[in-house]
Amino acid sequence: MAHQDHGRKDIECSQAHDLHRALRWLLARITLPSAGWRFDCTWAPLKLVFAGLLWAWSDERTLIDRFITSRKMIVHLYPHDAKPAKSYQAFLKLLRKWTGVWLDLLREAFRQRTASLAQVWKVAGWIVFAGDGSRIDVPRTRSNEQHYAPQSALARAARRRVKRSRRTKRRRAQELRQRKANVPQIWLTALWHVGSGLPWDWRTGPSDSSEREHLRQMLPAMPKNSLLTADAGFVGYPMWEAILAAGHHLLIRVGGNVRLLQKLGYARERQGLVYLWSDRAAKKRLPPLVLRLIVVHGPRHPLYLVTSVMDTTELSQTQATEIYRRRWGIELFYRHCKQTFERRKLRSHNADNAMLELHWSLLGVWAMGLHSHHRLVPRGVLPERISFAKVLRAYRRSMREYKSPPDPGERLLQLLDQAILDNYPRRDKTSRDYPRKKQESAAGAPIIQIATAAQIRAANDLKANYRKRLTA
Secondary structure (H helix, E strand, O other): OHHHHHHHHHHHOOHHHHHHHHHHHHOOOOOOOOOOOOOOOOOOHHHHHHHHHHHHHOOOOOHHHHHHHHHHHHHHHOOOOOOOOOOHHHHHHHHHHHHHHHHHHHHHHHHHHHHOOHHHOOEOOEOEEEEEEEEEEOOOOHHHHHHHOOHHHHHHHHHHHHHHHHOOHHHHHHHHHHHHHOOOEEEEEEEEEOOOOEEEEEEEEEOOOOHHHHHHHHHHHOOOOOEEEEOOOOOOHHHHHHHHHOOOEEEEEOOOOOEEEEOOOOOOOOOOEEEEOOHHHHHOOOOOEEEEEEEEEOOOOEEEEEEOOOOOOOOOHHHHHHHHHHOOHHHHHHHHHHHHOOOOEOOOOOHHHHHHHHHHHHHHHHHHHHHHHHHHHHHOOOHHHEOHHHHHHHHHHHHHOOOOOOOOOOOHHHHHHOOEOOOOOOOOOOOOOOOOOOOOOOOOOOEEEEOOHHHHHHHHHHHHHHHHHHHO
16 A cells, blocks of 8 residues: 555555646546447546547657557556557547547537636637638548548549550649649538637548538537628528528628628618628529628728628627637647647558547647646736747647656646746848748638619518518
């Protein structure tokens, strides 16, 4: 017994103890189902989730080395339990089987933790979410190409294999360059909580997936009467009608790809009133969407926003501009995931494992953000002042030195207290002459048309039929 107590005391003095406390805090509200778990399995459900998060946080170069590190920490934290299996394949097999079951539980628990951050839960009186998509590279293997490459690229590759003998050398070289351009990628669409700067939900698919469809799938996960903001890629009657039908409001940037109507007579006229009513929606006798157009004059070009919040006392132009400005944080979130967290290209050669790696990476980012935010936000630190790079270094430093007692000032919580951006002003780096990504052109102004007489009559008929149904 004295030997066991001594071992426990060593653990409580080590860096691993701080990590274990963080993991237990993150999963305190989760009850993991164990039905169907084999009695002779050396991995317990809670230990497997711990190992999955540690596997995602590890900075080892290979996935196997990350697993070895996370397993060593589990053995160190539970010295008197049966040691989990050393097989990396067995670990992945269990994760593939149970991640689908646990993912919704983990998301819901993390959402409750996010909602408990009362200081940053709302922005300008609204629960605001931003949506956007990005692509994650995966290794060019047959499995990944079959699952994540665009289907048109796969069809061209099949035709090339049939007709290769008929092509010239130049043609083969051109086709080879085109095939290299069609890298297999996972399309990731994230729903991001603007106030806290933390993810809320995500959807994945092949590189030619529809981010609008992904966003529609995530609408039920948002609290009722939320405000969704997005850029000019999330436009169209079906998209906006789905947002409103789900009980939410929208604040979307519009450009030349959107046609808006004025003076339709469907709603009481007021300043800034516009309608979105596509020809297809009119033919189906669907009602026009009543919106408010907000024009923001920026330093380079005007910014055009539409919102379903018609009352300016509930959402003023200044508040709408500030909310859309903060939407840029989702771009920083993707940069943190790809650059700082080094997930621009995944390492899994198997398509199922690549999806597993991505899901646990996103859970790992969310978990670190929750733990650091609950430490710093109640002290008055704004989420945008929390350095994700310093938070990540704090976790990885604790993992590298998990057996050692921390030096003064180097415990995990103490390192998190220092994970704040400094105040010195940054230089403008636009004059540097390194290669730059080609800048996209501005979205431009939306097409605003005066409703025709036929459109006015059709809108009045819809309104009259709607009133008849109400009085019937």
